[in-house]
Structure formats: C-alpha cells, structure tokens
Amino acid sequence: MSEVEENLLNIRRRIQAACVRAGRDLSEVELIAVSKTFPVDSVRDAMDAGQVAFGESRLQEAEPKIECLPGSLKWHFIGRVQRNKVRKLLPHFGWVHGVDSAKLAAYMNEVAGELGLFPKVFLQVNVGEEVSKGGFEVDALRAELDAILSLDRLEIMGLMCIPPPGPDAAASRPWFVKLRELRDALEIDYGVKLPSLSMGMSDDFEVAIEEGATHVRVGSAIFGKRPPASILLD
Numbered sequence: 001m002s003e004v005e006e007n008l009l010n011i012r013r014r015i016q017a018a019c020v021r022a023g024r025d026l027s028e029v030e031l032i033a034v035s036k037t038f039p040v041d042s043v044r045d046a047m048d049a050g051q052v053a054f055g056e057s058r059l060q061e062a063e064p065k066i067e068c069l070p071g072s073l074k075w076h077f078i079g080r081v082q083r084n085k086v087r088k089l090l091p092h093f094g095w096v097h098g099v100d101s102a103k104l105a106a107y108m109n110e111v112a113g114e115l116g117l118f119p120k121v122f123l124q125v126n127v128g129e130e131v132s133k134g135g136f137e138v139d140a141l142r143a144e145l146d147a148i149l150s151l152d153r154l155e156i157m158g159l160m161c162i163p164p165p166g167p168d169a170a171a172s173r174p175w176f177v178k179l180r181e182l183r184d185a186l187e188i189d190y191g192v193k194l195p196s197l198s199m200g201m202s203d204d205f206e207v208a209i210e211e212g213a214t215h216v217r218v219g220s221a222i223f224g225k226r227p228p229a230s231i232l233l234d
C-alpha cells in the first residue's frame with residue numbers, strides 16, 4: 001500500500017469518526033485532496049485509493065497535471081481567482097472556492113456563458129478580517145449577494161473560509177461557527193439555500209466537520225509535507 005493510500009484511509013476513518021460525534025451522515029462530507037505542489041504520481045496514488053475530488057490553487061501548476069490525468073477526476077480551484085485566468089480556469093475546474101467579489105462573479109458568469117459552463121461557486125469569507133487574506137468582508141457580502149445570486153450561470157453552493165492561523169485545531173472552532181452562523185443568517189435574510197460550507201484543512205478538519213463542514217480541503221495530511229508557504233505564493 002502506498003503512503004498516500006495509507007494516509008487517505010486514516011483521514012477517511014477520522015472523517016467518519018467526526019461525523020459520528022456530530023451525529024452527521026458521512027455522505028454529507030466531501031473530502032477534497034489538495035494536491036498543490038505534489039506530482040502527478042501522488043495524485044495517481046490517491047486515485048488508485050478511490051479518491052475522486054482534488055484541489056489545486058495555481059492554474060499554471062494544475063493545468064498540466066489535470067491534462068495528463070483521467071477526465072473522471074473532479075477538480076476544485078481553491079486559490080485566489082485572478083480575473084485574467086478565469087477563461088483558462090473554468091474549463092478545468094467544476095468548483096471554484098475563492099470567489100470574493102461581485103465583480104469577479106459577474107465576469108465568471110459572462111465567461112461561463114461563452115464557454116457553455118455552469119461552475120459551482122463558493123463565496124470566500126474573510127472571517128478573521130485579516131488584511132493578508134482574500135475573501136469578502138461580511139458587510140460587502142451582504143451588499144453584493146443579491147447581485148451574485150442573480151447570475152444565471154453560477155451555482156452558488158455556499159461559503160468558504162480559511163481561518164487565521166491558531167495554536168491548535170480548537171482555535172479554529174469559533175471561525176467555523178462564525179461561517180456557519182453567517183450562512184444560516186444569509187439563508188433567512190435572502191431567502192436562498194446555501195447548503196455547502198468549505199472549511200477545514202489538515203490540522204482542523206475534524207473540528208470543521210463537527211461545526212457543519214460539507215467540504216474539507218486536506219493536503220499535507222494525505223500527501224506529506226509541503227515546502228514552506230513563502231515559495232508557494234505567486
């Protein structure tokens with residue numbers, strides 16, 4: 001058994017246990033294997049272990065990988081979305097997690113129409129109000145949500161967040177609660193369904209599941225250590 005396969009089995013067991021603790025059905029939680037910085041062979045190992053959903057955060061890196069892997073895999077774009085990359089990005093990624101302005105959403109809608117696509121979108125919320133991070137401020141999201149919901153090519157799945165770094169998994173809990181409560185409030189105030197919450201990474205996915213995550217984005221716990229983040233930023 002490959003190390004990736006072993007790690008995946010372990011993560012799936014932990015997801016299952018978190019679902020049991022939270023009284024949730026396992027089918028409500030999708031594991032996205034974040035393969036950024038890892039080679040195609042690692043993706044293949046995960047694929048051989050039954051993994052279907054993968055996450056990438058840079059188009060230049062993802063494109064060649066996706067092109068040499070089977071079309072049956074599902075790709076989630078989890079990085080910052082640059083306007084000038086949208087046209088190349090949408091054909092490869094059925095899910096886009098980092099949408100953080102109405103302007104970007106409107107442009108994606110326009111391009112999706114030209115390409116005949118219906119991308120699934122998560123609206124990223126900057127829960128910790130960090131200057132260094134992308135994502136909507138809550139007030140801006142409220143101001144722009146009606147416009148976003150009117151875009152006929154985008155399927156708005158729900159909300160996504162990357163909490164501020166903390167000392168342990170428990171430190172992420174209040175941020176996950178904040179995202180879930182915001183989602184609940186928006187559903188009422190805007191009369192819309194936002195069923196999905198993309199939250200939780202290698203260090204805190206179990207807490208995220210306990211707080212309602214439907215999509216967890218797990219990289220290093222499956223594929224191993226990545227080089228320091230400083231050299232990954234583009």
Ligand SMILES: *Cc1c(COP(=O)(O)O)cnc(C)c1O
Nearest residue numbers: 034057078201202217218219220
């Ligand atoms: C890299 C990344 C992940 C995965 O992080 P790990 O800590 O390796 O699990 C999840 N979400 C986003 C947005 C990322 O950029």
